[in-house]
Amino acid sequence: MAEVLLPLYALMAFMLIAAIIAVETRDLLSSVLCLGAVGFGLALVDLLLKAPDLALTQVVVEIIAVVLLIRAVVAREDTTEESLSDTPHVAFVGMVVGAIVIAAFVCFQQLVPFAKPLMTMGEAYLRSGELTGAKNQVTAVLLDFRAYDTLGEATVIFAAIIGCYALLRTRGRIGNRR
Amino acid sequence: MRGMTLIVKTTASLLIGFVVLFGAYIILTGHLSPGGGFAGGVILAAGLLLIVLAFGADPLRKGLGHNFALVWESLGAVGFLAVALLGFIAGTFFAHFIPHLTGFGLLTGGSIVLSNIAIGIKVGAGLFGAFLMLAAFRASESADKTEKGDGNDT
Amino acid sequence: MGMIHEFFPYVLCVLLFAVGLYAIAVKKNLIKIIIGVMLIHNATSLFLVLVGYRMPETGESAAPIITRALSGEEFFRQSVDPVPQALVLTAIVIGLSVVALMVVMAVRLHEKYGTFDLTRIRKLRG
Structure with a gap:
């Protein structure tokens, strides 16, 4: 147990520190790079928690997200001024964080304990490996048992990409007659 | 948007084949x-993005533009729906219409392989299209700037 | 191993969520808000992966993939839960496309108003 918990805590502390730096630093470029650190830490945690599919996807997704954000940030001047009166007081932040931690402690004692999931449906999916022919049970759940879900998610991706096209079109826009 | 230096272009053209092979x-x-x-x-989307980042707007005119992305994304979506509809051969929506084999071969998956191919094409072309819109948008913007003569960033 | 390890990873996960929520609520910069949304997305997927993890009584936990070395009853006993992983796998890609949509919106706003500052964008109507 300890051989999983120690790296897990270390990686999650790394992610938390990187997230705080990403939110609080002034320079937008370093902020974006710290966000990339959070994503790669998440990929390592996925690898640690026996989710290789997620680790593979997370690494590439994080690369593309960081490239997108860098392209948006670089060469655009940032005139945002963060004044001190906008940021909340340290005591207030401490109180809120304390309240969140206490509430999480109380709530998560009702949840299933870590490393002992219920697996009511997962057990059945694992045992039906011969039904689908897929050896990777994640793919079996994704594309066979819960394929309707995947169809819906494909629709969401399609809608988001079409939204990008609609926002960035150059033809047919008022005041742009080229 | 102009491309990067010759070193980056050569490395990218060497690497792109391996990236696409790995995606496939x-x-x-x-x-x-x-x-x-x-x-x-x-x-796959990351590999195509590498081409656009390295070569700039040149590949856009060689058939790797918005139409490419839109057509392949739509083809992937229609392909996934077609795999789902072909399930009616075996009975219901999303049913296995190809009998699967036991063992560890490439063809043991039945219709899961076809669904994977369709989703891969759709996701790759879609994300590539979104990035391409952003890159082409930057291109038009910097072209405007150079016309005015007050910007020389690449 | 104490009781605290049974839910302390969840608490850290909620703290990561809280950092993202703070960025969305307090920051005025559009890019910082996008970063907050991505942090919340990362925290949620991490939480689902944590919920699905299993440590069997004896032996090591295994990825939910049948191999020649690991199959049968031993696999059913050691494998982690595949359902949350399958849900998160699609959610990660959806998160990327939603982030692309948000970046595109921010770029268009910057083109129109010349700034990422939300309070200034609100003042300059039109």
């Missing part, structure tokens, strides 16, 4: 090893 491998063996349509599609 991840998609095709998604039912046996970690991976699948979503992961492989994102890798």
Whole structure:
């Protein structure tokens, strides 16, 4: 147990520190790079928690997200001024964080304990490996048992990409007659 | 948007084949090893993005433009729906219409392989299209700037 | 191993969520808000992966992939839960496309108003 918990805590502390730096630093470029650190830490945690599919996807997704954000940030001047009166007081932040931690402690004692999931449906999916022919049970759940879900998610991706096209079109826009 | 230097262009043109090969491998063996349509599609999108970043706007005129992305994304979506509808051969929506085999071969997945291919094409082309819109938008903007003569960033 | 390890990873996960929520609520910069949304997305996927993790009584936990070395009853006993992983796998890619949509919106706003500052964008109507 300890051989999983120690790296897990270390990686999650790394992610938390990187997230705080990403939110609080002034320079937008370093902020974006710290966000990339959070994503790669998440990929390592996925690898640690026996989710290789997620680790593979997370690494590439994080690369593309960081490239997108860098392209948006670089060469655009940032005139945002963060004044001190906008940021909340340290005591207030401490109180809120304390309240969140206490509430999480109380709530998560009702949840299933870590490393002992219920697996009511997962057990059945694992045992039906011969039904689908897929050896990777994640793919079996994704594309066979819960394929309707995947169809819906494909629709969401399609809608988001079409939204990008609609926002960035150059033809047919008022005041742009080229 | 101009491309990068000759070193970057040469390295990118050497690497792009391997990236696409790896994406295709991840998609095709998604039912046996970690991976699948979503992961492989994102890798394909990253490979195409490498071309656009290295070569600038040149590939856009050689058939790798918005129409390419839109057509392949739509083809992937229609392909996934077609795999789902072909399930009616075996009975219901999303049913296995190809009998699967036991063992660890490439063809043991039945219709899961076809679904993976369709989703991989769809995700790769879609994300590539979104990035292409952003890159082409930057291109038009910097072209305006150079016309005015007050910007020389690349 | 104490009781605290049974839910302390969840608490850290909620703290990561809270950092993202703070960025969305307090920051005025559009890019910082996008970063907050991505942090919340990362925290949620991490939480689902944590919920699905299993440590068997004896032996090591295994990825939910049948191999020649690991199959049968031993695999059913050691494998982690595949359902949350399958849900998160699609959610990651959806998160990327939603982030692309948000970046595109921010770029268009910057083109129109010349700034990422939300309070200034609100003042300059039109």
